[in-house]
Amino acid sequence: MAKGKKGSTGGDGASGDNVRLAEVGQSLFVKAVAVGVIALGISLFLGSTENDGWTRWSHSYLVAFVWVMTIGAGALWWITIQNIVNSHWSTVIRRVGELIATNAPVLALLSLPVVLPLILGKPIMYRWADSSLMTGDLAHKLGYLNTKFFSIRFVFYFGYWTWLSYYFLNKSLGQDKESKEAAAKTVVTMRRLAGPAMIVFALTITFCAIDLIMTLEPQWFSTMFGVYYFASCVLAINSSLALSLMWLQSKGRLSSSVTVHHFHDLGKMVFAFTIFWAYVGFSQFMLQWYANIPEETLWWKERFANGWGTLSWVLLFGHFVIPFFGLLSRWVKRSRKALAFWCIWQLVMIYLDMYWLVMPTLGTSDVPFKLVDLACWVGVLALFIAGIAYRAKNLDLLAKNDPRLPDSLALENL
Amino acid sequence: MSDEHKKSPAKPSEAPLHGLLAEYDTPPQLVQAAKKIRDAGFTKWDTYSPFAVHGIDDAMGIKMTVLPWFVLCAGLTGLATAITLQWWTNAVDYPWIISGKPMWSIPANVPIMFELTVLLSAITTLVGMLLLNNLPLPSHPLDQVRRFARVTDDKFFLMIQASDPKFDDVETRELLEATHPVAIEAVNEDHTTDDKLPSGLVYALIIVAVASIVPFALAAKARYTKSSSTRIHIIQDMDSQPKYKAQRENPFFADNRATRPAIDGTVAVGDARDDDHFYKGKVGNDWARTFPTEIALDEATMDRGRQRFGIYCTPCHGQVGQGDGMVAKRADQLAQGTWVPPSNITQENLRQMPVGELFNSITNGVRNMPAYGPQIKTEDRWAIIMYVRALQRSRSGSLNDLPPDARASLK
Numbered sequence: 001m002a003k004g005k006k007g008s009t010g011g012d013g014a015s016g017d018n019v020r021l022a023e024v025g026q027s028l029f030v031k032a033v034a035v036g037v038i039a040l041g042i043s044l045f046l047g048s049t050e051n052d053g054w055t056r057w058s059h060s061y062l063v064a065f066v067w068v069m070t071i072g073a074g075a076l077w078w079i080t081i082q083n084i085v086n087s088h089w090s091t092v093i094r095r096v097g098e099l100i101a102t103n104a105p106v107l108a109l110l111s112l113p114v115v116l117p118l119i120l121g122k123p124i125m126y127r128w129a130d131s132s133l134m135t136g137d138l139a140h141k142l143g144y145l146n147t148k149f150f151s152i153r154f155v156f157y158f159g160y161w162t163w164l165s166y167y168f169l170n171k172s173l174g175q176d177k178e179s180k181e182a183a184a185k186t187v188v189t190m191r192r193l194a195g196p197a198m199i200v201f202a203l204t205i206t207f208c209a210i211d212l213i214m215t216l217e218p219q220w221f222s223t224m225f226g227v228y229y230f231a232s233c234v235l236a237i238n239s240s241l242a243l244s245l246m247w248l249q250s251k252g253r254l255s256s257s258v259t260v261h262h263f264h265d266l267g268k269m270v271f272a273f274t275i276f277w278a279y280v281g282f283s284q285f286m287l288q289w290y291a292n293i294p295e296e297t298l299w300w301k302e303r304f305a306n307g308w309g310t311l312s313w314v315l316l317f318g319h320f321v322i323p324f325f326g327l328l329s330r331w332v333k334r335s336r337k338a339l340a341f342w343c344i345w346q347l348v349m350i351y352l353d354m355y356w357l358v359m360p361t362l363g364t365s366d367v368p369f370k371l372v373d374l375a376c377w378v379g380v381l382a383l384f385i386a387g388i389a390y391r392a393k394n395l396d397l398l399a400k401n402d403p404r405l406p407d408s409l410a411l412e413n414l
Numbered sequence: 415m416s417d418e419h420k421k422s423p424a425k426p427s428e429a430p431l432h433g434l435l436a437e438y439d440t441p442p443q444l445v446q447a448a449k450k451i452r453d454a455g456f457t458k459w460d461t462y463s464p465f466a467v468h469g470i471d472d473a474m475g476i477k478m479t480v481l482p483w484f485v486l487c488a489g490l491t492g493l494a495t496a497i498t499l500q501w502w503t504n505a506v507d508y509p510w511i512i513s514g515k516p517m518w519s520i521p522a523n524v525p526i527m528f529e530l531t532v533l534l535s536a537i538t539t540l541v542g543m544l545l546l547n548n549l550p551l552p553s554h555p556l557d558q559v560r561r562f563a564r565v566t567d568d569k570f571f572l573m574i575q576a577s578d579p580k581f582d583d584v585e586t587r588e589l590l591e592a593t594h595p596v597a598i599e600a601v602n603e604d605h606t607t608d609d610k611l612p613s614g615l616v617y618a619l620i621i622v623a624v625a626s627i628v629p630f631a632l633a634a635k636a637r638y639t640k641s642s643s644t645r646i647h648i649i650q651d652m653d654s655q656p657k658y659k660a661q662r663e664n665p666f667f668a669d670n671r672a673t674r675p676a677i678d679g680t681v682a683v684g685d686a687r688d689d690d691h692f693y694k695g696k697v698g699n700d701w702a703r704t705f706p707t708e709i710a711l712d713e714a715t716m717d718r719g720r721q722r723f724g725i726y727c728t729p730c731h732g733q734v735g736q737g738d739g740m741v742a743k744r745a746d747q748l749a750q751g752t753w754v755p756p757s758n759i760t761q762e763n764l765r766q767m768p769v770g771e772l773f774n775s776i777t778n779g780v781r782n783m784p785a786y787g788p789q790i791k792t793e794d795r796w797a798i799i800m801y802v803r804a805l806q807r808s809r810s811g812s813l814n815d816l817p818p819d820a821r822a823s824l825k
Contacts, residue, residue, distance in 0.1 A: 279528075286521055292513065328486075330478075412468035 017257050019400070024251050025393025029386050036382030043375035050372075058124045059358055060373045061113050064380040066212055067236075067354045070229070072107045072384070073205050074237030075100035076165050077230070080201060083168070083194035086187070089265055091408035092257045095399045096244055098172055099392045100237070101165035106387030108158035110380055114212065119151050125361070128218040137295075138218055145215060153211060157204045164197055176401045183401045205230055213354075216361045220299040224284040231277040232350045238269040239343035246340055254397055260334050261413040267333030270346060274327060278320035303356060307366030311356050319349040351377065429602040432555040433459075433575040434586055435562065436595035441467045444570040447593035448473040451574065454589060458578035462562075462571040484542045485535050492534030496527040553607040559599060573601065693792060695770030695777075702770030709796045719801030722794045726786060735759035735805045754782045759802055760809045772799050 021028070047057025079097045082090045090097075114125075123129030128138070128145040143149075168190060175186040206226025214225045222228075245258050245266075288296040303312055323342055332338040355373070362368060399405065438444045441463065448461050452475040461470060470476075504510065505518035515522060544550065556562045556573065565571055572595075574586055590598050647653070658664050664672035676682065687693040692706040705711060724733075732738040737758040745753040757764060764772070776795050777787035786795070813821060 282521075282524060286524065289521055290513065290515075330482075414468070414471065 017255055017398070018253050019257075019396045019398040021248075021251075021253065021389070021393045021397065024253070025389045029389040029393065032382045032386035032389060036379050036386055039375050039379030039382060041379075043372050043379055046370070046372040046375060054124055056362070056368075056370075057372060057376070058114070058117070059362055060370075060376040061380070062125065062212070063351070063354045063358045063373065064376040065110055065114055066209075066229075066358070067351045067377070068110065068380050068384045069107055069208075069212075070233045070236035070350055070354075071100065071240045072103050073161065073208070074233035074235075074240075076104065076161055077198075077201060077205070077233060078237045078241070079168050080164070080194045080198050083190045084198060086191055086404075088404045088407040089262070089411045091399060091402050091404045092254070093241060093245060093262060093266075094402075095172060095395075095397055096248070097237070097241060098165070098169040099388055099395065099397075100240065100244070101161075102169045102391060103384060103387045104158060104161035104165050106384060108162070110383060111154070111158070115151075115154055118147055121147065123147075126215060126218075128215055134218065141218060145218060150211060153207060157208045160200060160204055164201065167193070172399050172402075173395065175399065176396060178401060180403070184403045187403060202226075202230075205233065213357050216358060217299060219295050221296070222284050222288065224280060224287075228277075228280050228284055231273060231280045232353060235270060235273040235277055235346055236350050238266050238273065239346050242266040242270070242339055242343050243347075246336060248397065257398060257409060259411065260336075261411040262408075263336065263339055264330075264333045264413045265411075267327065267339050267342075270339075270343060271324075271327040271333070274320060274323050274346065278316075278324075281320075302360045305365065307364075308356070308360055311352065311367050315349065315353055315356060319346070319353060323349070429605055431576045431583075432601045432603045433573045433577075433581075434590055435556070435559060435571055435573045435599045435601050436590045436593065437561060437597045437599070438570040438572070438593075438595055441470075441570060443594065444572060445469055445473045447572050447590075447595065450589070450593050451572065454580070456574055456578050456580050458575040458581075460573060462556075462565045462573070464566055464568065464570075467570075479546065481539065481542050481546060485538050488538035489531045489535040492530035492532070493527055495534075496530040497523065500526060552611055553604065555601050555604040557607065558604050559601055561597065561599065569596075691770075692796075695768075695773035697770070700770075701768035701774070703768045705769060705796060705800070709793065709800070711800070715797045715800055716804065718794060719797035719799070719804075722790060722798050723801045726790060727798065730756040730783070731759055734808075735802065756783065760806045765806045769796075769799050769803070772802065 043057065043060065047054055047060070050056040075097050079094060079101050081087075082094055082097070087094075117124050118126055118129055121129070127133050128141065129147055129150075131142055131146070134142050134145070171186055171190050175183045178186060206229075209226050209229035213229070214221065242263055245254065245263070248254050249258065285300065288300060302308060323346060326332065326345075327342050332342065355367075355369075359368065402408075436447065438447060444461055444463060444467060448470060451459055452473065461467075461474060463470075500523040501518050504523075509517045511517065512519075512522075556571075561569070562571060572590075572593075574581060574590070580586075587598060658672035660673045662672040663670050667674075689706070689708075690696045691702050692708050695702050697703075709715060723735075727735070728739050729741045730737075730739040732742070735758065737756045739756065742756050745755075773795060775783070776790070776798065777785060779785040790798070813824070816824070
């Protein structure tokens with residue numbers, strides 16, 4: 001990642017930029033809420049026609065939720081890592097990352113349809129919540145897999161994410177009004193916290209992924225599962241940031257601050273984590289495939305049979321091989337349209353990946369893609385965007401007083 | 415050494431002009447100067463700085479490097495090499511089944527494919543970068559310029575070579591002056607330094623290259639010639655131990671045998687197997703038709719038998735003894751013609767066979783089934799037979815054999 005020219009006199013580009021969403025944010029909020037409510041309403045109607053005690057709908061919703069969580073949790077990771085490494089290049093886009101990360105409370109609200117039935121003792125998807133089914137070797141897992149501990153963990157995950165993201169946002173907003181010296185000190189304060197905070201974050205994202213997805217099949221386990229989900233988080237946030245900035249610029253915001261060089265860097269991250277996803281995914285697969293132990297391979301057997309096998313191949317090529325060559329060229333990462341195409345492509349692939357993780361537990365031999373999946377997906381995404389728009393509309397989209405801003409504005413990338 | 419070097423060093427002023435060097439204080443000045451020289455149409459010139467100056471490529475009009483294409487080709491070559499190598503060694507030249515996977519098992523090959531792709535890409539990046547930059551460069555006329563030493567510290571330089579077709583002593587100097595450098599200096603050709611690699615280094619490299627052939631030559635020689643001496647045994651492990659193995663010669667004893675036969679009239683501890691029914695499955699001269707009294711005919715023995723059957727018998731005979739175990743299936747697949755298929759243990763003649771004879775088959779083996787006597791304890795062999803009898807019985811079972819509640823679940 002290239003650093004900006006030190007000591008060069010940037011900053012002119014930012015002064016003229018429009019950095020408030022204002023009425024655009026308000027109209028986005030209204031539209032997103034409307035779309036979200038309608039789409040979720042449709043999904044609930046479609047779910048009720050299944051007459052299966054909401055099983056189908058819950059799974060659809062879970063896929064949509066863990067997908068949108070890759071963006072939300074990914075954003076928190078992203079701003080934390082920028083603080084840890086004292087990144088100069090990303091300063092112009094960090095505020096946008098902070099605004100996405102502070103959507104953690106909205107994520108917590110969106111998680112309720114998944115979590116509430118469990119906490120209320122009426123599990124729809126997670127059969128470990130019925131301890132009478134957890135016999136034999138599974139009984140050993142009851143110490144971890146019980147609704148009480150699960151609730152405590154969940155409150156901690158979202159509580160921690162909310163606290164950490166708001167800490168960074170508030171510090172950063174406060175910095176906007178500070179003197180030069182104080183602003184420089186704020187940078188250091190945020191950086192000091194970011195290191196330890198990252199360790200706790202790594203644990204929360206790992207266990208959150210395990211709790212929400214891996215425990216759907218309580219007999220199966222993979223020690224790499226947290227990293228596998230994390231790979232999608234990083235991929236999702238870098239893609240989302242690139243797309244968000246393109247949208248902002250199309251609305252005349254941050255027009256001259258964010259340049260082709262920033263998009264190029266985001267594109268590199270999307271490319272790198274496309275490879276990382278494949279690396280982790282394959283490692284997870286190969287260890288279990290080679291050991292060939294029944295309680296591990298069963299999970300894969302479900303996913304390599306019939307229609308799920310086709311989806312596995314789609315993921316191998318669609319999530320890795322094709323975008324690998326697609327994103328390889330420098331030209332692609334610097335072309336707005338080409339980069340937008342691959343970012344959307346990868347976000348769709350992440351959705352298919354989540355689908356592939358969650359849905360086989362329904363026990364169907366074919367990929368049961370239905371309209372209810374699409375309705376849940378659109379609904380959850382729209383409400384997620386509404387949360388961001390509501391908070392962002394009256395805040396600056398640029399950390400204008402950050403001492404690293406001139407470097408970031410002058411970023412040049414080969 | 416050439417004659418030139420025997421002469422006393424030539425004074426710089428006597429050597430022909432190599433180029434004009436301009437010095438700048440900051441990167442932006444260098445970039446501005448580079449743009450002017452680029453626009454003036456010079457081709458043989460370069461800029462020098464302590465670190466990468468962003469935008470200098472554009473300012474100098476340097477085209478994108480072709481290196482990425484080399485790296486892409488090298489990466490694909492690595493990938494193809496890894497696939498071909500593993501396919502040829504695993505599936506063609508030396509086919510070998512490893513942990514029940516197919517001969518050519520692509521998932522197992524992926525780590526090597528990944529490593530070779532990365533390795534060749536990385537080496538090509540490094541070597542390609544050096545070659546495209548004409549590195550390593552043992553000497554350069556600029557090495558003689560004192561002020562140029564600060565290029566690794568805080569100064570920025572630009573030099574136009576005298577060999578450039580557009581170069582003109584006066585005009586070029588004026589052009590450089592127009593870029594507001596801190597200083598301009600004429601750089602002369604340098605005949606005092608040898609611009610070849612040091613001869614010691616060259617000889618060392620040749621020696622290393624030749625020496626690296628030696629191991630391969632030795633391996634080739636060993637492969638195609640015969641020798642009466644034993645192989646070189648570098649790592650001894652525990653290959654040679656001062657002890658006698660069974661069936662070997664030992665001149666210490668009169669009969670020269672290392673294995674000592676039992677002394678007449680003695681029995682080793684645990685070897686007194688005088689119960690023929692229990693140990694051989696025989697009653698008198700006939701196969702026993704009942705279980706020996708040592709075996710308790712109860713649920714525990716049946717469970718033990720089921721478990722032992724699962725461990726020792728299912729690989730060939732299958733889960734319920736139909737002769738369709740994994741080994742049998744694999745042998746059928748290979749169709750090599752030498753395989754005697756395992757029996758279906760529930761077939762009629764085995765159902766009629768006395769338990770003593772079954773016991774004998776397990777203990778001593780039959781056809782290509784090996785002897786299991788040495789592996790399975792005597793009690794367990796009887797327990798297996800008990801379970802085999804249960805499997806046989808299950809084949810002729812009827813609905814009435816089931817307990818009433820289980821019967822209901824089948825209706």
